[in-house]
Amino acid sequence: xxxxxxxxxxxxxxxxxxxxxxxxxxxxxxxxxxxxxxxxxxxxxxxxxxxxxxxxxxxxxxxxxxxxxxxxxxxxxxxxxxxxxxxxxxxxxxxxxxxxxxxxxxxxxxxxxxxxxxxxxxxxxxxxxxxxxxxxxxxxxxxxxxxxxxxxxxxxxxxxxxxxxxxxxxxxxxxxxxxxxxxxxxxxxxxxxxxxxxxxxxxxxxxxxxxxxxxxxxxxxxxxxxxxxxxxxxxxxxxxxxxxxxxxxxxxxxxxxxxxxxxxxxxxxxxxxxxxxxxxxxxxxxxxxxxxxxxxxxxxxxxxxxxxxxxxxxxxxxxxxxxxxxxxxxxxxxxxxxxxxxxxxxxxxxxxxxxxxxxxxxxxxxxxxxxxxxxxxxxxxxxxxxxxxxxxxxxxxxxxxxxxxxx
Amino acid sequence: xxxxxxxxxxxxxxxxxxxxxxxxxxxxxxxxxxxxxxxxxxxxxxxxxxxxxxxxxxxxxxxxxxxxxxxxxxxxxxxxxxxxxxxxxxxxxxxxxxxxxxxxxxxxxxxxxxxxxxxxxxxxxxxxxxxxxxxxxxxxxxxxxxxxxxxxxxxxxxxxxxxxxxxxxxxxxxxxxxxxxxxxxxxxxxxxxxxxxxxxxxxxxxxxxxxxxxxxxxxxxxxxxxxxxxxxxxxxxxxxxxxxxxxxxxxxxxxxxxxxxxxxxxxxxxxxxxxxxxxxxxxxxxxxxxxxxxxxxxxxxxxxxxxxxxxxxxxxxxxxxxxxxxxxxxxxxxxxxxxxxxxxxxxxxxxxxxxxxxxxxxxxxxxxxxxxxxxxxxxxxxxxxxxxxxxxxxxxxxxxxxxxxxx
Numbered sequence: 001x002x003x004x005x006x007x008x009x010x011x012x013x014x015x016x017x018x019x020x021x022x023x024x025x026x027x028x029x030x031x032x033x034x035x036x037x038x039x040x041x042x043x044x045x046x047x048x049x050x051x052x053x054x055x056x057x058x059x060x061x062x063x064x065x066x067x068x069x070x071x072x073x074x075x076x077x078x079x080x081x082x083x084x085x086x087x088x089x090x091x092x093x094x095x096x097x098x099x100x101x102x103x104x105x106x107x108x109x110x111x112x113x114x115x116x117x118x119x120x121x122x123x124x125x126x127x128x129x130x131x132x133x134x135x136x137x138x139x140x141x142x143x144x145x146x147x148x149x150x151x152x153x154x155x156x157x158x159x160x161x162x163x164x165x166x167x168x169x170x171x172x173x174x175x176x177x178x179x180x181x182x183x184x185x186x187x188x189x190x191x192x193x194x195x196x197x198x199x200x201x202x203x204x205x206x207x208x209x210x211x212x213x214x215x216x217x218x219x220x221x222x223x224x225x226x227x228x229x230x231x232x233x234x235x236x237x238x239x240x241x242x243x244x245x246x247x248x249x250x251x252x253x254x255x256x257x258x259x260x261x262x263x264x265x266x267x268x269x270x271x272x273x274x275x276x277x278x279x280x281x282x283x284x285x286x287x288x289x290x291x292x293x294x295x296x297x298x299x300x301x302x303x304x305x306x307x308x309x310x311x312x313x314x315x316x317x318x319x320x321x322x323x324x325x326x327x328x329x330x331x332x333x334x335x336x337x338x339x340x341x342x343x344x345x346x347x348x349x350x351x352x353x354x355x356x357x358x359x360x361x362x363x364x365x366x367x368x369x370x371x372x373x374x375x376x377x378x379x380x381x382x383x384x385x386x387x388x389x390x391x392x393x394x395x396x397x398x399x400x401x402x403x404x405x406x407x
Numbered sequence: 408x409x410x411x412x413x414x415x416x417x418x419x420x421x422x423x424x425x426x427x428x429x430x431x432x433x434x435x436x437x438x439x440x441x442x443x444x445x446x447x448x449x450x451x452x453x454x455x456x457x458x459x460x461x462x463x464x465x466x467x468x469x470x471x472x473x474x475x476x477x478x479x480x481x482x483x484x485x486x487x488x489x490x491x492x493x494x495x496x497x498x499x500x501x502x503x504x505x506x507x508x509x510x511x512x513x514x515x516x517x518x519x520x521x522x523x524x525x526x527x528x529x530x531x532x533x534x535x536x537x538x539x540x541x542x543x544x545x546x547x548x549x550x551x552x553x554x555x556x557x558x559x560x561x562x563x564x565x566x567x568x569x570x571x572x573x574x575x576x577x578x579x580x581x582x583x584x585x586x587x588x589x590x591x592x593x594x595x596x597x598x599x600x601x602x603x604x605x606x607x608x609x610x611x612x613x614x615x616x617x618x619x620x621x622x623x624x625x626x627x628x629x630x631x632x633x634x635x636x637x638x639x640x641x642x643x644x645x646x647x648x649x650x651x652x653x654x655x656x657x658x659x660x661x662x663x664x665x666x667x668x669x670x671x672x673x674x675x676x677x678x679x680x681x682x683x684x685x686x687x688x689x690x691x692x693x694x695x696x697x698x699x700x701x702x703x704x705x706x707x708x709x710x711x712x713x714x715x716x717x718x719x720x721x722x723x724x725x726x727x728x729x730x731x732x733x734x735x736x737x738x739x740x741x742x743x744x745x746x747x748x749x750x751x752x753x754x755x756x757x758x759x760x761x762x763x764x765x766x767x768x769x770x771x772x773x774x775x776x777x778x779x780x781x782x783x784x785x786x787x788x789x790x791x792x793x794x795x796x797x798x799x800x801x802x803x804x805x806x807x808x809x810x811x812x813x814x
Contacts, residue, residue, distance in 0.1 A: 053487060076460075079461075079475040080476065
């Protein structure tokens with residue numbers, strides 16, 4: 001018997017039947033003797049509908065008023081879920097971010113949680129109530145409503161679990177857990193029982209983007225035991241924790257693919273100190289996130305620097321670099337947005353130098369050309385042509401998770 | 408230049424175009440140099456849609472969770488209206504009931520405002536912002552959201568006007584003002600320029616139920632200058648105040664009709680003290696509101712007591728009286744729910760004894776039978792057959808507001 005935080009996403013509460021299904025999961029946990037705190041997203045398309053309403057009136061509405069508007073979505077789903085639990089005869093109370101004591105900074109639309117005053121929740125738990133909290137939102141010092149941006153409800157759940165010292169934080173979603181590859185792409189992909197925080201962070205783009213990085217980072221920092229599972233199947237999910245059992249046969253925990261990527265290359269740079277600093281501080285000022293960076297070995301006092309950015313940042317990055325061509329000092333920019341990144345992730349590869357080579361071999365055998373390579377302690381990423389990406393995922397998965405006979 | 412509170416009902420903000428129209432009215436007031444506080448209802452059918460969503464999940468949901476749910480409607484319309492005003496280039500901020508400092512008791516679904524802490528609103532007004540406040544809601548001591556029940560947004564507006572010592576409280580609705588009779592029924596009905604609080608209270612059921620009694624009572628108590636006007640026409644409306652100019656030719660200010668009424672008669676009561684007390688304290692305990700009460704003169708130690716209730720209370724009233732038949736001591740209950748109440752209202756009638764007689768004469772000339780009569784200092788009400796009600800309104804209106812040639 002412990003304290004469990006359960007988070008359900010928008011598709012899990014999309015209509016009355018699904019709200020009732022979620023209420024059943026919650027009350028079953030409660031009946032087993034646990035104290036239960038629930039975090040909910042807005043129902044199905046509610047947030048998109050509200051955004052459309054706003055756009056019709058003012059496409060450039062202030063973020064403060066957008067947050068005022070969007071926060072109603074979670075308030076609605078929480079009240080409805082509380083009603084479903086009432087109908088089943090259990091004590092329950094729904095709380096807004098403010099009532100739950102979730103305090104944030106004032107970055108409307110992308111706020112960060114600064115602290116959670118848990119008194120009200122503790123009071124309700126002491127009264128043996130199930131507590132339903134609106135995800136995705138809090139209040140700033142002025143008492144104005146803020147929202148947490150992408151993946152906000154996951155973050156709310158992990159932050160509550162950390163503040164309440166919960167024994168487990170369950171993230172219910174529409175997939176069964178974390179897979180070794182996207183099951184829609186690789187039918188032989190299998191569900192992982194366990195995965196470390198670091199692997200999960202690297203795999204964030206794997207499959208149906210089951211967990212947002214921000215929540216995983218927070219879970220790692222506060223050592224919150226996470227579990228990713230489906231609100232539909234009832235199957236056990238994937239546990240995310242600091243150290244996992246080393247029962248897994250493979251050195252890697254999954255193969256991930258990212259198509260939302262573009263590569264820029266600055267060609268003909270002077271081979272002198274400070275060039276990289278100039279480039280990446282300019283991009284940082286424009287809030288362009290840079291992923292893989294590759295610098296060629298200098299020849300005849302000239303060098304090239306290549307790096308990847310999200311496709312949405314490509315235009316902005318190109319503009320700022322072009323504007324500062326003289327300051328940086330390059331010949332021309334070469335752009336390729338017809339590429340994808342394929343990665344293998346696994347804590348086991350640190351001590352197994354053959355892992356990267358295994359991936360390169362699999363791609364070579366399949367005739368897939370590699371444009372760039374980047375490695376970290378638990379990850380190997382390669383850039384390939386967009387058209388080769390799915391094939392690359394399949395052959396890499398086959399290389400590490402074996403042939404037909406094994407599964 | 409003063410402080411004006413403007414309230415807009417749900418039909419005035421039903422869609423994007425209407426929200427923009429309301430934003431125009433607000434910003435025009437602001438441009439004339441006034442400080443403006445706006446109170447909004449939920450858009451069009453939003454509240455009904457939310458109630459339907461709740462009913463699908465739990466037809467007996469707690470009032471606390473219903474308030475949590477329903478309060479989102481006003482939050483949405485306020486955020487959207489603020490966005491429309493932003494788009495027009497004016498400084499604006501939307502506030503929830505809580506942010507606006509509206510404190511209530513804990514009667515969820517029918518809460519009473521206990522006080523308004525106006526600091527936040529004052530701060531925003533001092534910054535020259537237009538302030539948009541969610542109508543219909545507040546928070547109790549625990550910080551839980553409450554709603555004010557029927558006519559709640561009007562009450563919010565008047566309470567804010569009283570707390571902020573506003574110079575004027577404008578109630579924008581879908582009718583032009585207060586008429587001498589329902590214009591749909593009596594085409595010759597004319598709009599009143601001014602009316603007293605007391606007359607307005609008596610006329611509450613006149614026409615399109617333009618103002619809820621609760622807000623008029625509060626306006627009278629705190630001497631808030633009210634104006635009822637249309638958000639569509641741009642015409643001047645009707646002013647509601649303590650004393651009006653005596654320019655009006657007629658002694659009465661309007662003819663009202665109420666079809667939502669049923670009459671019960673307890674027949675064969677003992678003619679002894681305490682009978683009325685027993686009956687009406689039993690009904691009060693069941694929260695049945697009794698309107699007209701009529702007691703027949705006793706004969707042979709027996710008497711009858713008749714009274715009217717809202718149709719919705721009829722079943723409940725009949726049940727409690729039948730259950731207590733021995734305690735009260737009556738022979739049988741006679742019920743008539745095929746009736747209507749027609750009333751004339753006017754402060755002028757106190758000093759003009761012929762007014763009631765004029766109404767009775769008009770009804771007699773039209774061959775309309777009167778079942779019950781009840782009078783107050785500023786009102787004469789009669790019960791007539793439901794089928795005669797509209798005709799009764801027309802002939803009464805004609806009697807006091809003249810024939811065709813006058814208008």
